[in-house]
Amino acid sequence: MDSLTFIIFCPLIGAVLIALIPRSFEVLFRGITLGATGLSLAGALWIFSEFELGTARIQYEELVPWVYSLGINYHLGVDGLNVGLLLMGALVAFAATCVSSEIRERQKEFYLLLLLMTGGILGAFASLDLFFFYFFHELALVPTFIMIGVWGRGANRREAAFTITLYLSLGALIALVGLVALYLETGAHTFDVVAMTRHVAAHPVSESAQNIIFPLLMIGFGILVSLWPFHTWAPLGYGAAPTATAMLHAGVIKKFGLYGLLRIAVPLLPEGAQRWVGLLAVLCLGNLVYCGLVAMRQKNFGLLIANSSVAHMGFAFLGIASLSLIGVTGAVVVMIAHGLLAALTFGLGGYLHQRLGTLEMAQMGGLLRRLPFVGGVLIMAMLAGCGLPGFANFPGEILVLFGAFIRHPVIVSLAAWAGLIIGAVYALRAVRVMLHGELPQRRHDTPDAANAWRKLPYALLLAALVVFGCFPRLLTDRIVASAQQAIASVQGSSVAEIQHADDRLFGGSEPTKASIGQRGAFYAGQEGIAAGRSRRQSGCSIRLTGNAAHE
Amino acid sequence: MHAASTHLAWLVLLPPLGAAAGITLLALNRPAVSARLSIGAILAAFGVSLVLFTQGVEGRTAWTWLSIDDGRGTFVAELGLRLDHLSCLMLLVVTGVGSVIHIYSLGYMRGDRSVGRYFAGLSLFSFSMLGIVLADNFLMLFICWELVGVSSYLLIGFWFERPAAADASKKAFLTNRLGDFGFLLGIILLWAAFGTLDFAELEQRIGAGTTPWLPSLVGLLIFCGAVGKSAQFPLHVWLPDAMEGPTPVSALIHAATMVAAGVYMLCRVFFVFAAPGSAAPDVIAWVGGGTALLAALIAVQQNDIKRILAYSTLSQLGYMVLAVGLAGMAAGAHPVPAMYHLTTHACFKALLFLGAGSVICALRHEQDIWRMGGLARRMPITFWTFLAATLALCGIPPFSGFFSKDAILALAWERQPVLLGLAVAVAFLTSFYMFRLVWVAFLGPAKSQAPDHARESPAVMTLPLLVLTVPSVVAGFWGIDSYLIEHFRPGEGLSAPGWLGQLTAPFHHAPVAAFSGLIAALLGIVFAWRLYSHRVQDPLPGLLDAAARPLRDKFYFDEFYGRLIAWTQDTLARGADAVDRWVIGGALVKGASGSIELCGRLLRLVQTGSLQTYAFLFVLGAVVAIVLMLGW
Amino acid sequence: MTVGLAHYLTVSVVLFCLGLLGVIARRNVVIVYMALELMLNATNLALVAFSRFNHNLEGQVMVFFIITVAAAEVAVGLALIVALYRKRQTAHVEDLASMRL
Amino acid sequence: MSDLTAIGLELAVMVTALAVLLLDLWTPPEQKRQLGYVAAIAVGVIFVASFAVLIPEPRMAFGGMYRLDELSLYFKRFFLLTALVVLLMSIEIADRIEAGFPEYCALHLFALTGMMLAASAYHFAMVFVALELIAVTFYILTSYQRRRLASLEAGVKYLVLSAVASAFLVYGIALVFGASGTLDFARLADRSNTGSHRMLELGLLLVFLGLTFKLASVPFQFWAPDVYQGAPTPTVAFLALGSKAAGVALLIRVFHEAAPAIGRGWHGLFAGVSAATMLYGVLCAIPQRNLKRLLGYSSIANGGLVFMGLSTFSAPGLSAVLYFLAAYLFTLGAAFFVLCLVAPTAEDADIPALTGLHRRSPLLAAALALSMVSLAGIPPLAGFFGKFLLIKAALENGPSWPAMYALASVALLTAVISISYYFGVIRAIYWPGETEREVVRDPEPIVLSGLTRAVLWFCIVGMLWLGIAPDKMLILAEHAVRALAL
């Protein structure tokens, strides 16, 4: 079995195993799940470490023709855009399994669904075929629904489960229509992203079609990522979901839409992207500012982190809307960082809920005294959430802000406001109310994470956040070449726009020009574009030979 | 030798980080180990700094943290360390004062159950602060800037179970963030305009000329960072509250180093403000002067020993910022006075805080000066060192504060006489409130039972006091200013006179400034003596009547901000929440699903179950189909 | 005017619509069946007429099938009424509305 | 003689039906159930044998009445497999059939013969007779549980409404005959431009309306929920699958082969019917609490989807329809099979009554849940790929006829809405009950026989197979459509 298939199928095979084992062997289920996600994690780590840097070539490629007449292939592969996401997904899945020890009843179903979700989302990230890409993502829909209903919490979990399911299906279907339209418009008769990209390079999609398909994908994927104003499902759903589901969903599955935008919408529809990113940038403010403000008003910790998770998505959108290499790279970093962070916060929220029976912040206080480990990790997570250096969110957000500034200066200013201040306000308020202050009498016997095993998931996620935060080149060196390729088609037409924006910002006065002239090839002098283009072509030729080997 | 030794800078930076990480991971519950780790790390950093300083090492060393080349320009974020006169001196201050305070903490924090956490925070702070000092580009500066903010947050909130401490830590962090917002925007703008964040390159490119409004805007935005960190008006409100942290923390962070980081940063990137045509220096000077006066006025009516010191810190920071602004007003100037004052202030203010800590410890955490008195006899070492620091602060020659403050007054005399007047007034107020403190707490009669049991603190606390007294007294003769001038104007600083020349230099250079400052200070002492030498109650409210109230209540800034936030941010948040709940979540989402369901409920009323109805609808449907397809 | 195809077709159409009226308006299932027979008979008439004027016998074959089917339908339908009557003593459609919405 | 080989499959089914009727005479009452197995095995064998039928090119028989081509063969196999599942279902409820179980099986086989004939009909007389064979048998089958008033009520409703529909159909046939002078599809295709065009159009429209009854689509959709609720479950399954597919087959034949020009001109009618049907089915289903009735509405909505594929008048659209039907077979097969086992009467089919099913029988719960997921069109199950193909075909037609975009968005909207009620069923199965009535105190496990398990697994595997590895079936469907020479 090839390595990517191995990563995807470990959880799926685990699920089949669990389905076949009788209910009475309850001990086995958790073990199998840990083993399956652990193996996936190991595989993802291996791929991540063996990943060849500095190239946009697709690595670990696997290609099996699947449906001939439609041009659907089982096509897996990683490049910079998804290698980190894959690792993050596997890590979160493993951590989610670890924290699921709180599940006591109907373990068989629970772990089965958990593995299904995991396999699905890893498959979605590894797929290079539109069909499988979509297909794998949708595997998570039903498990989410059942998990919220059966193991969820709160009185309104019925409403939450239905809302999240309907909303996500709506988004997924809109995206599906966009994908199918894209397939039809390219005329390449293939769902294979690689082949499609190659085809589009020679025969671009007509501009009018791009202008229709891009917003379809933007809204469809946007709904999946809780783009404002289609975000209300997220707080509701995550507030009611069991811990592991919320971790996987908010952490990993939600990134699918962003990944789709980067992998498909932007490279294949450059003109559509040019035209619509302005709107995307404005909407992302809805996430950053508006949802941040909403998070400030929440009295329930679960809702607070859910809203904050929605708010953070704004950075990823902004990075994509920048259509610049720096911004897009930043967006990918944000995706990974937020995945880890969201999983961590939801994991901690789950711990608190399990121990306290509530997440109403008014009923907590001074918990840090009783929970030095969990509380400490929670403080770090909240600080990471407000963009503190040392955690992976910081490099991502910084790159996004820098990358998007020239195209959207005002929006970046407001985004920085949201990230630095609004984010800090609600994060610190939560810490203040829950962990600081006096410990209520009835909370005196709240136990901390007792042993290393209990601490492991939180420690793992936090460690990943810190490692990527301190050494962001682990991510960016892998991402850059692929991000460059993703926006290569946009850049051609983008140079003039950037120049225009630059002129608008700094005026046309001569001294500025002179100073700007010193920035090397900042303005994409002809050499710059030519270099980019030749790089792209060489990338293509490498891939071509790669495919030939498969065929 | 030199090329190799720039790498030594890493040895300054990394031990505290290692200590912080080590304590967090391994020794959180082992007080002795954590203390040793932390103190060892800061001492090591101090040792290396000393080597760097004495060897006069200059140059830079870097590690690429992030680098993205997009074919148009490169976004490089390096963790670059820059060694020059400015950073070497500052390293010495930070590690020197830091070492002393670390050791002092050993005594002060004895018996607390979270010593490990305390030292971890302290080490993290040292690392971040050293990072700011060494940074050679804006991004690294910003990173460490943020880390300083967070370590301050962790340390202020060290006793998190006290609501006041928890609130204060939150307030400090958020207020800092407000400044950082502007700071970050400034950095982004700089990068967008000049394509680099490296100080040296930026200095060149800005020097080459820009659009006229750009330096002003960037300068003001960058200054926002300093306003937050150095607690300048209007973001000064967090510093007094930060006194809720342990006293050594107040000494290290909120007196000597962190708050000075803003001023250090202004000096470090002085080229931004020095750009011709920039309006920023005027604003900076006025903000600094205003803060100095405001804080001094408030300090006059404070009764908490640490708060008095905190407002005094604010006031002195105002001086420094004022100095930077004054320096930037004219072409070709340099902000040496600000750095000079920063250095001396670090020593004597740390000493003051440690002295206050010693008193607080002895009185079992009593901080109200009106419940002290007569401590001079019971705690002689504390008293004499405290007095020395006070004299330095008031600018009485030959204590170090006189020289550095005089440099600022001289600069003001050169540039802006109105600001000189303001500065002199502040000098008067400074000596007034400081001697008020000395008289009430140390010299006057005991005002409560508390001082009766007071005893001199143990050696581990008094020794640091003594150590710090040395630079507080004699730093004025060391020629710190010429060392610094050498940084800004290579070659000019070498012609320093001997120490005796140093002593009399102020009176030669700008006699008006020197004498006015000195007279104001002496007047302040006299006033304080007259008013407070034998009082058990503050007579000032009686004398000033209604005017004393706003002073005591800090000019109502906290109340005003509370209202402001409630009016703006909370209203916005409430509005957003309501929109989310009622408009988006309610009207749109629930409305859509509800109306669809309603359609369904209405539509299925057609399914009456009656055969005749069905037959009728069948035929009706057929009629409609025929009409639609074939017409009438 | 000699009687032609149009005349026969008119009769057929009217008869068909009479059948429709019966199905809709009458509540006795037996009469509904009769109305259905009318509709089928109208069809028969049309087919026979077309057959004659089209010079094509196929229409008549069709009529043959329709008559047969109609007979089978009536047989089953009446058996159903018998069963229904045994169960419920009614042959009225309005009594048959237990399942709705 | 060659004509007889052409109808070999139908003959075999017919012989089986008659054999079952005859064997009934000598079978003791307690063993009558075994005759069900006989019928099922025979149908299974015929199904397998159908793969031995090779048709190098379309072949006509019985004077052009009957056409054997890939398309008809595809439908025949579909009907056979459907009948197999339905017969197995019938065996499960044999003890609840009052009036003669062997006849019940035989009647299904008669209907099956009618469907298979319909798939090959190439002449309006054949169309009429085949449809009536289906209809008359279903009159009997729906009212088969004659002790239940609901079953009788369903029978009467089905009979009267179906008869009205066939009156429209047959009047339409008469008009077509009158206008064109022929009933033969091939000749009609040649002549459709001569004679009275308006009368021909009116005739075809009436035929169209008559066929919409079979698909339970607008405007002839009202019967479905009532009949689904009242009729015996296996019959409902056959009605929803077989009868509907027969209608589809005839719609394809009539409007693609007999009158292609008019059909193509009427894509607006198809699209309009499609949109109205989907909306009607989905909207009415939202508040529905009875699973059988719910499936009735769902069947209406799916009829609309089928119409969407038909309205494209393109090869991808039609192969999507064929694929969708195959997917629908496994999906509904599983759903109705579960219903047979857990809900002996219609009242038991209330959705809240399913609470605790996962504890009573995990397999049943999983099968029902999976079929709901498939109906909702969510991967990895068959229904998803079917809907995917349909939507793709619709969008493909968009450039030439933009209204298809609107139709695709209606399909999209209804797909989303439909999830709400399909998932309501899943909720009932897996979630713990909320109200007092829903809480199952001491659930009684449902014991399943080996055969039952096998059938359920068959349906589940079929759903997964069509959802995950659609290639084979898609090739089959495309191959079948190629017979139409579009």
Place this chain on the structure above:
Amino acid sequence: MQDILFYVFAALTLVCGFLVVANPISRSPVTSALFLVLTIVSLSGLFVLLHAFFLAAVQIVVYAGAALVLFLFVIMMLDLKAEERRRITRLGLIGGGLVAVAMAWLFRVVPREAALVASGPAHVEGSTPALGALLFTQYLLPFEAISLVLVAGMVGAILLSRKEPS
């Protein structure tokens, strides 16, 4: 002569047809059944006019002979008194009348376009042998299939109407 006969039969057909479905005097199913017989008989008269002699015979034999007897037989089982007590439903009558009239109006195309269809003079073709030949050659398959319909109908009628075993 033929034309007069046509008008007579046509009028009889329609009037009796109307009386089947909407007899203003009696709502008894028996009356309806009797008028149905009349309708069918007059229809077979029309068939004769159209030279479809065989069908005319079949019409009378099958309908009047078999189906009608069946109808009457069933009607006799029912409680006719109860039928009398039922209210008249104006709504059904009005609604049904409206759509039926609308339908008739729409179908006016049919007689109007008859001229296009009937190109030449009418032809006598309704000979029974020709019909039989057609039935057993070209129409063999549907003819055989219709027998299945009858079998099914028969089986069904027996199953549904036989007395339930107690």
